[in-house]
Amino acid sequence: MRNLYKNILLFAAVLFSGNALAQNAHFVEHGTIEFEKRSNMYAIIKKKINKDNETxxxxxxxxxxxxxxxxxxxxxxxxFNRNKSIYKWQPTDEAAGNTWLSRDAFADLRNTILTDFDSNTSLSQKNVYEELYLVKDSLRKINWKITDETREIAGYDCRRANALIMDSIYVVAYFTNQIEVSGGPESFTGLPGMILGLALPHENMTWFATKVTETTVPEKD
Structure with missing residues (x-):
């Protein structure tokens, strides 16, 4: 009987602490995320070398x-907010270190993307051969598989999800449900929270959040 009483007290303590944590949990709905994209140019260039061009x-x-x-x-x-997000690039000196060898369409991609979560559509501004185009499209449907692997990114607890897009591109994403928006960098969406880390291992590229700034929305009178 004494052991049963102890177990009941232990269960009550765990349940109470869990409820307290849930009540104190803070969820972000509006803000700005700073991302850093890293492209492994040594690996990307090496893949382009073959017997026909190695000389x-x-x-x-x-x-x-x-x-x-x-x-x-x-x-x-x-x-981002709960309804929309806009993804854009910070200005860079493209001339610095930019040679014919380092040019890569995917590594140099600089699309500005406006995502509407309510209508499941996106509007992208794409630069193709120095010409700007506006492209409206439906949000890409990605068959994510959520795993038990976790890691911390920019101060947020994130969970890993894997997917295959365009039949052959393997994607690894880390998302947090502490940011209640199903968005992410580039045009990657569809997870139960914000994507703070993204990797395309076979393309040798990663996107990781370095800072998350929450913004407040003024209350309406």
């Missing part, structure tokens, strides 16, 4: 490694 690619690649860092880094921001 001029290999010397150029060796020279590139002497004068350029392994990772090309670019920064972007995602501003």
């Amino acid at each position: 001029y690619y290999l010397p150029a690649f060796d020279q590139y490694k002497k004068t350029n860092p392994q990772f090309k880094v670019s920064k972007s921001t995602l501003s």
